[in-house]
Each structure stands twice: as C-alpha cells, then as structure tokens.
Amino acid sequence: MMLDATKPNVHRDLLEKELESVxxxxxxxxPNIYFKQKKGGGLSFNSTLNLTKCNEKMVQSVLQAFKIHNAEVLFRDDCDVEQFIDVVTDNRVYLPCL
Known part of the structure; x- marks a missing residue:
C-alpha cells in the first residue's frame, strides 16, 4: 500500500476498509479451520479447544444460510463467525502489508 505522507491517517483507514470489503x-x-463439504451424513462439528467466540449452533446456522447441510468442520483456533464465513466462501486473500 502506498500512501501520501502529506495526507492524514484517515486515508489509510479508508483504504483498509475498502480492501476488507472486497x-x-x-x-x-x-483461520485455522478445516472445512469440507460432503455429499451426505449431516454436519460433523469438532474443535480442538474451547470455543468462546463461536459455537456449534452458530456454525450450523451459517451453513444453512449457504445451503450447506452436509459438511465436516474442525476448529483448531478460537475463530469468530466472520472468519468462519471467510473459510466457507473460500474467496478471501490474506496478504502482509508494509
């Protein structure tokens, strides 16, 4: 990201929000979440640690919104719902920025 030093820091915030929206x-x-859509068998939900930001009911409602009824989900990190949606949609890019 390239910014003009003479402009206020507001431009950086606006650029970050715009990039986040696309x-x-x-x-x-x-996010360290294993997600695999299956042909049958229902929802298989597991986690390797205690989840504080998300639970099985929330995951099930997100998957129903995407019309996914059969899947395997394994949380390896304590991720929130937005991060889980990013994993399900699988069209996000994670980049470092200077």
Whole structure:
C-alpha cells in the first residue's frame, strides 16, 4: 500500500476498509479451520479447544444460510463467525502489508 505522507491517517483507514470489503485481509492470517463439504451424513462439528467466540449452533446456522447441510468442520483456533464465513466462501486473500 502506498500512501501520501502529506495526507492524514484517515486515508489509510479508508483504504483498509475498502480492501476488507472486497475480500483482501491485510496483516491477518488465514483461520485455522478445516472445512469440507460432503455429499451426505449431516454436519460433523469438532474443535480442538474451547470455543468462546463461536459455537456449534452458530456454525450450523451459517451453513444453512449457504445451503450447506452436509459438511465436516474442525476448529483448531478460537475463530469468530466472520472468519468462519471467510473459510466457507473460500474467496478471501490474506496478504502482509508494509
């Protein structure tokens, strides 16, 4: 990202919000969530740690919104709902920024 030093810091915030809205995540890591859509068998939900930001009911409602009824989901990090949606849509780019 290239910014003009004579302009206020507001321009940086606006650029970051615009990039976030089109699917580019600056200075963030990809969520450590395993997601695989299946043909049958329902929802298989597991986590390797205690989740504080998300639960099985929330995951199920997100998947129903995307019309996904059969899937495997494994949380390896304590991620929130927005990060889970990013994993399900699978069209986000995670880039470092200077």
């Amino acid at each position: 699917g580019i995540r600056l200075n963030k890591e990809k």
